[in-house]
Amino acid sequence: MSDIISPQPQRPAATSTSSSSSIQLEDKMSNVNIASTFTTPAATRPPSPLASPLPASPLPSGKHKVAIVGSGSWGTALAKIAAENIASRPDDFESEVRMWVREKQVQGRNLTEVINTTHKNERYLPDIKLPKNLVAVGNLKKVVEGASLIVFVVPHQFLHSVLYEYQTPGVIHPGARAISAIKGVEVNGTDISTFASLIENKLDIPCSALSGANVALEVAREQFCETTIGCPTHDDSLLWHAVFHAKKFQVHAVEDVSGVSLAGALKNVVALAAGFVDGMKLGGNTKAAIIRIGLKEMAEFTAEFFPGSQASTFTNESAGVADLITTCTGGRNAKCAKDFIRSGRKWEEIERDLLKGQKLQGTATAEEVHNFLVSRKRTYGYPLFEQTYKIAFEGAPAEQLFDL
8 A cells, every 4th residue: 555645734825915914014004103101100009098097085194094894705805906006095095904813712812913014814814925014903994994985895694784783874985985895685575685785774875796617715815806786876986996996906987786696606506506507516517507507686676676686787897707607616505516416415415524614605695595485486586596495405315306
């Protein structure tokens, strides 16, 4: 068989017409002046916006004074940030920040003495150095003496007794403002209220709410995070932003006190459900489903019973979805709920063994929410909340969590 070699296709030769056209085009282009006559201005960056001036202080000094009511791990972490910020703004704030400490003995010494000499809270954040302008005070009334900005961060079980002390005339400055970093709700029959509204009503001062994806130890170690502050007015947002905003603790203020408060409270109920999932040794798919359903019920509950709250607080803010994820994956409520399923122990025993003096919030909130929904005949509208309550308090099997 002979080899047959196919001839290579030949490119047609350029015609003389096309050749002459190319030469003419090159001649024309060579005479075109393409130099730009536009002069680029020198690159200038607009000046950084100046911080808005703070609302006037009601105190004779003309400066604001901050007090922290509470000294657990979360209270101490917030106090650290506030004291550091205040020390850097001597024109706006009185330098001393007082923090109320419930007196305990630590190695034979009062905890207030330990904090004020070592500048460490040896009971809750023993490895964290605290600013020297943060002063521990054992007297509940003295800590708020002359304060214009008061941070409430006590366990919610103790809030009523604290407010009772503060209702004495002359204890709270009439021009003071407050902020609640307390998670939970209070139910009285068919009525439900946030702790921010409780503080506001009892003390007759405006109260904001702070909540976000904030693990106390991580905040104290200055690991980057965000938080949300729900404020009743723009003036409140300016003040609390100045107190708490830092490079590693980014504050976003919204005018939604109820939404921020409810997000911080209801996420602890969902965290119990997430802990039950861990206790049953189920995987990420199941936990993700529970978190999604929980977020939906949180937003719907708030919209139904707190008109005027913003859905975006749950979807866009640290107080919403971010805090829910953090709490469901590493918070104390999920941790204790996991132990509840695996060990069968009572909540009181688990709290004592695992939390070392801190309080479990999810169980109390689950019970409050259940009682409220029963009073409103709305239990059927929030099946995840209800199944979580039944497992936690009525002995229902953990698998009932999925009867939604």
